[in-house]
Amino acid sequence: MATFHIEGGRKLHGTLTPQGAKNEALQIICATLLSAEKITISNIPEIRDVLKLIELLGDLGVKTERIRKGTFSFQADEINIDYLQSENFSRQAISLRGSIMIVGPLLARFGQAYIPQPGGDKIGRRRLDTHFVGLQKLGASFRFDAEKHYFSVEAKQLTGSYMLLDEASVTGTANILMAAVLAQGTTTIYNAACEPYLQQLSRMLVSMGAQISGIGSNLLTIEGVSSLTGCTHRILPDMIEVGSFIGLAAMTGSDITIPDVGIKHLGIIPDSFKRLGIKMEIIGDTIHIPAQDEYEIETFIDGSIMTIADAPWPGLTPDLLSIFLVVATQAKGSVLIHQKMFESRLFFVDKLIDMGAQIILCDPHRATVIGLNKKVQLRGTTMSSPDIRAGVALLIAALSAQGNSKISNIEQIDRGYEAIDQRLNAIGASITRIG
Template sequence: MATFQIEGGHQLKGDIQPQGAKNEALQILCGVLLTPEKVTISNVPDIIDVNKLIMILQNLGVKVEKLEKGVFTFQADELDLDYLESEKFKKEGSGLRGSIMIVGPLLARFGKGYIPRPGGDKIGRRRLDTHFEGFIKLGAKFRYNREERFYGVEAPEGLTGAYMLLDEASVTGTANIVMAAVLAKGTTTIYNAACEPYLQQLCKMMVRMGADIKGIGSNMLIIEGVEKLGGCDHRVLPDMIEIGSWIGLAAMTKSEIIIKNVSWDDLGVIPNTFRKLGITLERKGDDIYIPAHTDGYEVESYIDGSFMTIADAPWPGFTPDLLSIILVVATQAKGELMVHQKMFESRLFFTDKLIDMGAKVILCDPHRATVIGHNFQSTLKATTMTSPDIRAGISLLIAALSAKGTSTIHNIEQIDRGYENIDERLRAIGAKITRID
């Protein structure tokens, strides 16, 4: 188990380039299974979760060639479908939640798809019902081996388009169903579909491959099935979660940082949500400039004087993956903030580590926390902690970089799952961070 040692309390300065988006890359990589032709993907992040999925695709028989850093070609023309029912796949697939999205394209193209119950972050219940209910509406039959916790769907006669109203706007569920529907016979209408930029990117890629998808960017997608899809080129967006992480890092460490090439038009409410905490950020071309907040930052209040609540919501609402960052940044703000994490009931449990560091946080229940900011009158104290998941891990790292003294974070593999070479990139802008294997 690897560890970070962080000497906190130092201002940082410089430019930082966000990696390719993890959540988009996982969808796009599964999409290569829809065609036997070559697909070229660029800006692929070099992180554990993405590399695991590439390995699974290779074991399935996809020909993978790395052209240069972040650029790969994939060709799924000779697949070994027996691998899907092997013990090796049950082990490899269960370690990556994103592997669930191989089921839709395999079901569409070959009439069957299987997946072991996937793992991922321990942040609460994460249902798979939306995925399989969508497949069943398209005509697939559901299989579940309770003893081996192994899911399957089969449609030997092919899929048929259908109308469906999703019970939740699941991003991965929508992606999986869309990938199945593009090769189904007839028209599929998906209402209450997720519409995150990463899902839009997947749909745009499939349109370039020959799919017929209308309503991209809305919560209603209308898909006319086609007989086959071809190859294409695709570039992954910069990671909005990492961009939000760097905004929080700059504010907490009173650092002047420029985040390069952020694709502003795809950030939605993220910049304005950080502005509600009093953080100054400026748009310079396609970059975000954050000045050093030497005088701190003050949380806005509502018109009636009540204190601010920041909550997650399906896109175009605020992404739940950044609430952990918002919470840790609020610990040094002037004012109070309520953080309401609606989607996952275990994601705020990392606040006990912040309390150990001296933060004033009241965990009201599994979904809500009240933060009373220090306004930098009292700095956080260095401590030893363990990263429970990707987003809590980066939040604790930001807290450690702002704290006086030397902190230790164990289980940093969780951070590595979502952030590429993070220690090297932070050292480049002046952070004192050491990786100990």
């Protein structure tokens, strides 16, 4: 198990270019299963989860080629469906939650799909009902083997249907959408997720010949087609990484420039950081965060404590709440962080409390942060990364802290952030990877 050794208290200065969006990449790569023709994707982040998915597709029979860094081609013209029943596939899929999104494309094109209950971050209950209820609405039969924890869906021909999703699940919407594009007739999806990832997936499918209307809204209408062609597609910059870098700059009092952020796809992320008092300049597609000695959290109009909560897009993405929480520890003022979606995602605050942060964990979904206004630095400590987003939040805390810190289980961070230690060291951080 690898470990980061961090020397805290350094001010950073320089440019950090965001990688391609991890969440989009997982969807887009699964979508290559929908066509027998070659598909080329650029700006792919070469991180653990994405590379695992590419390996899985390769073992399934997809011809994959790394053309250059971040650019891969895929051709799914010789798929071995029997591989889904193998022990090796089971091991691969269990370790990668994004593998659930191969189900929709395989069902649509080959009439069947099997997958074990996937893994991923340990951030609480993450049910899959939305995926499979939606596929059943399209005419698939569903079985769950409770003993082996295996899901299976089958259908000779999917048929378009009306459905109201019980939650605006991003991966659930993606799975149903990818199945519906090859179904017979019209599919109408209400309460669809509409994050930029879904918009990008929809546009890619349209470029392959799919007929989708309502892109960018929570109402998608799909007219099924008989087949899809190849295409080229470029993945957006990762908005979670952009937000992480904004938080890093604020916590460490650093001057950081973030180019190529895809500003029109960031939604309310910049404004939400401004509510914490973080100053930034937006010039074209670049965000510049100047060094700040302090930043003050806004209050509501009546003077009551500010609440920052996640919400379905265009609300604030839940993947950034860990960053907002850690940044608030050094702000002036107090804030209530309300994580509505996952009941275990705030449990990493005990590590911040050990570092000297003033945090009250109200319940599994809410934490009140009393900012230290940078008058008292966090202190270095030894900790473990519980998941991708909490891991980066702890790394930001360690970089701002007084003294040295160690973070173990950094494989979790590597799942979502490509060579993060090298990139931060290039602008003045001191992070050593051991193991």
